Amino acid sequence: MPDPTSKQLTGWAAIRKGRQRRPGEWLVERGIFLVSLSAIVVIFLIFAFVGNKAWPVLIGQTDSSRAFKAIPVEDMAKHTPKELQAYLGVTEKEWNEMDETARRTLMEVKVEEAKENPTDKDAGLDTTTWRHLLWPHQWTGYDKPEYIWQPVSPISKYNIVPLIIGSLKATLVALLFSVPFGLGAAIFVSQLAGPRLKEWLKPGIEMLAGIPSVVLGFFALIVMATLCQKLLGYESRLNAFVAGLALGLAIIPVVFSIAEDALTSVPRSFTQAALALGSSKWQAAWQIVLPAALPGVFAAVVLGFGRAIGETMIVLMASGNASIVSWNLFDSTRTMTATIAAELAETVVDGHHYRILFLIGALLFVVTFVSNLVADVVIHRLKSRLEGKA
Amino acid sequence: MTPTNLVPKLQAKDMQPSLSIEEQTRHTPLIDLQGLSLWYGESQALKDISFFIRERLVTAFIGPSGCGKSTLIRCLNRMNDLIDEVNIEGKITIHGHNIYGDDVDVIELRKRVGMVFQKSNPFPKSIYENIAYGLRLHGVKARSDLDSIIEQSLRGAALWDEVKDRLHESALGLSGGQQQRLCIARAIAIKPEIILMDEPASALDPIATAKIEDLILDLKKEFTIVIVTHNMQQAARISDYTAFFYLGELIEYDPTAKIFTNPAKKQTEDYVTGRFG
Numbered sequence: 001m002p003d004p005t006s007k008q009l010t011g012w013a014a015i016r017k018g019r020q021r022r023p024g025e026w027l028v029e030r031g032i033f034l035v036s037l038s039a040i041v042v043i044f045l046i047f048a049f050v051g052n053k054a055w056p057v058l059i060g061q062t063d064s065s066r067a068f069k070a071i072p073v074e075d076m077a078k079h080t081p082k083e084l085q086a087y088l089g090v091t092e093k094e095w096n097e098m099d100e101t102a103r104r105t106l107m108e109v110k111v112e113e114a115k116e117n118p119t120d121k122d123a124g125l126d127t128t129t130w131r132h133l134l135w136p137h138q139w140t141g142y143d144k145p146e147y148i149w150q151p152v153s154p155i156s157k158y159n160i161v162p163l164i165i166g167s168l169k170a171t172l173v174a175l176l177f178s179v180p181f182g183l184g185a186a187i188f189v190s191q192l193a194g195p196r197l198k199e200w201l202k203p204g205i206e207m208l209a210g211i212p213s214v215v216l217g218f219f220a221l222i223v224m225a226t227l228c229q230k231l232l233g234y235e236s237r238l239n240a241f242v243a244g245l246a247l248g249l250a251i252i253p254v255v256f257s258i259a260e261d262a263l264t265s266v267p268r269s270f271t272q273a274a275l276a277l278g279s280s281k282w283q284a285a286w287q288i289v290l291p292a293a294l295p296g297v298f299a300a301v302v303l304g305f306g307r308a309i310g311e312t313m314i315v316l317m318a319s320g321n322a323s324i325v326s327w328n329l330f331d332s333t334r335t336m337t338a339t340i341a342a343e344l345a346e347t348v349v350d351g352h353h354y355r356i357l358f359l360i361g362a363l364l365f366v367v368t369f370v371s372n373l374v375a376d377v378v379i380h381r382l383k384s385r386l387e388g389k390a
Numbered sequence: 391m392t393p394t395n396l397v398p399k400l401q402a403k404d405m406q407p408s409l410s411i412e413e414q415t416r417h418t419p420l421i422d423l424q425g426l427s428l429w430y431g432e433s434q435a436l437k438d439i440s441f442f443i444r445e446r447l448v449t450a451f452i453g454p455s456g457c458g459k460s461t462l463i464r465c466l467n468r469m470n471d472l473i474d475e476v477n478i479e480g481k482i483t484i485h486g487h488n489i490y491g492d493d494v495d496v497i498e499l500r501k502r503v504g505m506v507f508q509k510s511n512p513f514p515k516s517i518y519e520n521i522a523y524g525l526r527l528h529g530v531k532a533r534s535d536l537d538s539i540i541e542q543s544l545r546g547a548a549l550w551d552e553v554k555d556r557l558h559e560s561a562l563g564l565s566g567g568q569q570q571r572l573c574i575a576r577a578i579a580i581k582p583e584i585i586l587m588d589e590p591a592s593a594l595d596p597i598a599t600a601k602i603e604d605l606i607l608d609l610k611k612e613f614t615i616v617i618v619t620h621n622m623q624q625a626a627r628i629s630d631y632t633a634f635f636y637l638g639e640l641i642e643y644d645p646t647a648k649i650f651t652n653p654a655k656k657q658t659e660d661y662v663t664g665r666f667g
Binding site: 292 | 527577
C-alpha cells in the first residue's frame, strides 16, 4: 500500500507551489484565452480590410468621371512625360519600359476611347462622391432627380439609397413575420406547453435553423413566390414581401431560442405567485413572466434584426433584385447584401465599383455593430430597472 | 444532534393560543379532507389523510422534511396541478364543495384560498403594482379603490408605515422580511377566506420572524390560516391546532396544547421534543 501523502510536499511548504502545481490547467487556461483573443483580432482584421478597401471612397479619392479631353497623337511632344503618364493611366516604370511605338499605340487607343465617351452633361460627374451616393440626381433623360443604382452603364450611378431601402423592407417584413411567431412559440413552449409537447416543439422549431439558406431561398423562389402571388394577386412575382417571409423563416429559430431561454430563466416563483393570486396560466405568462424577461426578448429581436439584414442568399434568390426606390412591399427589391454578392465578382479590382461595394459591406458592419451596441445598453438599463436598482 | 435537542420540553405556559380548547371546538370545520392520497409518478407522497380544519383558527402542519406537509398544503389551492404526473385520490371539500370536482374553476378557488410561499416572491414591479396586480385580476380597476385597498392590506400586513413613502419603488429593494410581509399583503388584498403559508418565516431572521408571527395571530381574526413550519416553537406559539405528519401519513391531529404537552403517540412526542427530525 503506497503512502498517499508520499508525492505531496510535506507541511506548509505545500502552499507555496503556486501554479506550478497544476501546469496542465495553467496551459489550458492560457490556450482558451488566446483562442478568444484571436476571435477578436480576426474580427478586427476583417473590418480593417473592408474599411481599407472602402477608405478611398470615404475620403473622396476615387473619381468615376468619364469625360476627358483626348490629346491628339501629334501633340505628344507638347506634354511632359508626367502628364502623359497620368493621362494614360500608366506608372512611370511601365512608361519607361515601353518603346515609342507602344506609347503611340496607347495614345491612339485613348483617342478612340474618347470618341466613344458618353457625350451628355453627366459624363464629367464624379458619381462616387457622397453627394451622388446619398442624394438624388437628375440624370440626362430623366425628368426629375432620382435615386439610381446602375454601376454598369456608360455613366456609373452609385446611389445606395435604393439598396438601403431594399434591405430595410425585406428586414422589416422578416421581423414583422418572425417576431410574433418566434415570441409566441417561445411563450407557448416555455410557459404553457406540457413537458411532452415541449420535448417535440423546441427541437422542431430550432431545426428550422438547420435549413441551409440556399434551400430556403430556392423554396421561396419556386414555391412561396407562386403561392403568394396567387393568393394576393400582385404584379411582380419576386418581391420584398416574399423575400421577407423566407427571411422570417430563417430568423424564427433565432428569435425563438433566445426568447425561450429568457422566458425560461424567469424564476418559477413569479408564475406561482401569480397563479396563487388567481391568474390564469396565460395571464401569468403575459403579465408577469414576459415583462420580467423583456431584456432577453429585446435581445432576441435585435439579434434577429442583425441576422435578417446580413442574410444574403435568400434575398438574392427571392427578392427580384430590382434596385427601385419604393416603399411598396410588393415591388421587386434589391438589398445591400444581394448587391455585393451579385456584383463583386465582376468588378475591376480596386476600381470605383469594387470600392463602393466594400463601402456597402462596411456600412452593413456598422449597422449590425450599432444595433448590437444599442441593444446592449437597453438590455442593461431594463435589467437594472427590473432588479430595482434604478 | 440538532440544536432542538437542547430545547426543554415545551410547557403549557409556553402556549399562546388565545382560546381554550373548549372555545376552539366551537369554530366550525371549514376544510374537510377525506381519504386523500397523492402520488408523484410511482411514489406515494400522501397516504389516506382524513381530518378537518376549523375556520378562523391557525392550523400548523409539522413533521420532518419529506413528510408530505408541503405537498398537502399545496393540495388545498390545487397548486399541485402545475406538477406533471401527479395523481390524487380522495376528496377535499371547502364549505361542502369538492375542490377536486370536474366542474371546479381553479382560478375562482385560488381567489378564495390565498397562498404565501417559503421564499418571498414579490413581482419585479413596484410595491404598489405588486398588490394592484391581484386586485386587477379580480376586476378592481378604479384608482381610488386600488389606493384604498392597497393601503388597507399594507396596514393589515404591518408594512404600511415602512413603505408608505416609496410605494412606487421596486419591491425588490425591500428587505427579506418586508418582502414576505408584502407577499402577505398581496395575498390578503384579494380577500381570500383561507390563507396557506408554506414555511413563511424559514428564510427570515428572528426579528422579522417575530413580526410575521404577530401578523399571523392578528390575521386569524379574519382569515382561516394553514401554516407549514419546521420550527416547533413557532407552531407552539401561533397555532391553535397542529397536525403532525410522518412519511406521508397523518400521525396525530389535535389542539396544539395537547400535541406539545401530552401527545397521544410516541412518534409525536419524539418529534416535538427533538429526539428526531
